[in-house]
Amino acid sequence: MPILVITAVAAERDAVLGGARSWRIPGPDVLAVGAGPAAAAAGTASALARGSYDLVVNAGIGGGFPGVAPVGSTVLATRVVAADLGAQTAEGFVPIEELGFGTSGFEADPRLVTHVGDILRAAGVPLATGPALTVSTVTGTAERAAELAARHAGAAVEGMEGFGVATAAAAHAVPMLELRTVSNAVGPRDRAAWRIPDALRALTAAFAALEGSLTP
Numbered sequence: 679m680p681i682l683v684i685t686a687v688a689a690e691r692d693a694v695l696g697g698a699r700s701w702r703i704p705g706p707d708v709l710a711v712g713a714g715p716a717a718a719a720a721g722t723a724s725a726l727a728r729g730s731y732d733l734v735v736n737a738g739i740g741g742g743f744p745g746v747a748p749v750g751s752t753v754l755a756t757r758v759v760a761a762d763l764g765a766q767t768a769e770g771f772v773p774i775e776e777l778g779f780g781t782s783g784f785e786a787d788p789r790l791v792t793h794v795g796d797i798l799r800a801a802g803v804p805l806a807t808g809p810a811l812t813v814s815t816v817t818g819t820a821e822r823a824a825e826l827a828a829r830h831a832g833a834a835v836e837g838m839e840g841f842g843v844a845t846a847a848a849a850h851a852v853p854m855l856e857l858r859t860v861s862n863a864v865g866p867r868d869r870a871a872w873r874i875p876d877a878l879r880a881l882t883a884a885f886a887a888l889e890g891s892l893t894p
């Protein structure tokens with residue numbers, strides 16, 4: 679069953695490939711397509727037009743919501759949400775559904791999330807599950823982090839590609855998962871505190887554990 683893994687940058691792609699290298703079954707196709715939802719959607723759609731896949735996984739590092747997904751943990755998304763797709767009004771943010779011309783969320787297959795989550799936990803991966811928020815601007819203040827957490831109950835992780843990958847996967851009727859390892863906390867910007875090498879190692883460990891389990 680061919681699997682497509684989409685990452686933003688080459689370091690994430692190589693981390694995924696490092697984990698899949700130990701698989702005794704054919705590994706996934708892993709593509710680094712660039713940062714942000716537009717690059718992710720275009721890269722995923724192009725790959726899905728070229729080949730046939732049974733599952734698309736958006737994988738990478740991400741920001742974890744404090745109290746849900748600490749730095750060093752791994753997040754498997756139950757739902758992929760475009761957190762800034764809508765309109766800002768004097769009364770607050772209005773999601774695109776309420777504007778009447780689009781959708782801002784895709785649910786992951788709950789059976790697939792349970793199955794893959796069980797495999798990761800059994801392998802000792804410190805796992806959190808919950809909504810994965812996709813943003814075009816990385817959150818850099820406590821106020822913005824609190825606003826997002828209030829608007830999305832149980833928000834676990836923030837990244838920049840999930841919604842783009844999910845949109846392309848849905849257009850091709852292919853199931854989609856988002857898996858992120860937490861390099862930093864969502865909140866006041868402190869780039870020096872990002873634990874990128876640790877998060878990349880966690881990504882490798884997660885994919886090593888997933889051999890044969892990414893079955894829709």
Ligand SMILES: O=C(O)c1cccc(C(=O)CC[C@H]2O[C@@H](n3cnc4c(=O)[nH]cnc43)[C@H](O)[C@@H]2O)c1
Pocket residue numbers: 686687689690712713714738739740741742813815816817836837838839861862863864874
């Ligand atoms: O500098 C490096 O060596 C390096 C290695 C791997 C990845 C990076 C990135 O900067 C990846 C950008 C990618 O990470 C996601 N991300 C990570 N933290 C957050 C966050 O707090 N909020 C939103 N996105 C985050 C995002 O998907 C980016 O595309 C650097």
